[in-house]
Amino acid sequence: MTTTEQINSGQTTLTGEHADLLEALGKHRFFLRHTVQGLTDEQAALTPTASELCLGGLIKHVTRAEKGWYDFMISGPEAHSGQDFEGHVTSFRMLPGETLAGLLADYEAVAARTDELLTSGADLNQSQPLPEAPWFPPNTRWSFRRVLTHVIAETAQHAGHADIIRETIDGQKSMG
Template sequence: MTESSLSPERADLLQALRQQRFFLRGAARELTDEQATTCSTVSALCVGGLIKHVAEVERGWADFIVDGPAETPDHDDPAAQERHAQSFRLLPGETLAGVLSTYDEVAARTDELIRSLPDLDASQPLPEAPWFEPGARWSARRVLLHVIAETSQHAGHADIIREAIDGAKSMA
């Protein structure tokens, strides 16, 4: 399906997600691996870790659209908490280039889902978790809006972190 044959809604979803990805990736423009792991504010966030996290989140929500809910980790479990914390960091052996490559693969899959899903109203039950209403369902549309919001939020974080590293602004 070509971009011009998409419904306006699907084209808008793709454009909004691509724009936020552009801002997030822009925060990493010309950074070294060392700079990409720099926590330049009082938070523990770094540009490379944010991109890694957003890629993992987007992959998980795309899986949810296709396959429904996965088993939710016990958030009181220290190992689950550590895995979550690691999603925000580049670990030994991980590089900014590798994280960006993974993000490109995830983005291509999500974009194809947006183009090809038979019905954006199709819904899946949300996993049981304290932050979801019991018995709630999200449509593919709602999931995609959540991914856009998550990407946007973290693009803003990355912009602030990048500016504190070297003064560069990704959203200016």
């Protein structure tokens, strides 16, 4: 989709950069969700490659990451306070009692919030200071645009991981 094409979202018609960002994010979300289609909870929790990643965990992690960055856009760096390393590690795993359907429903809810922000015509130049962390340069701000491109990149990266894991589980390829 080009910047001159439009995305219709309910009663809002998006054009330009907002439409492009929403389309790019939507495409990578689709690939990630498509990769887990038809799997059981047990299959979604498998870690069949050399990594510790599982498909349900990837859905859970991308949900957590997108929610965290959405909260950052709305509330600033305070949104990242209280996030612990164990929570980050656990976000890559399906825990007992979690289901693929539940993880996908959570992902849809978070995606809807992000989409609503984009369709509202939010100012993409608006920025927030990044929280203090060793991986961020001091006194750095990220615009909504930069946050959204980060979320798109992270979603795309994990969709690729998911494709490899799914192919290892049962030979199914989401992109081939």
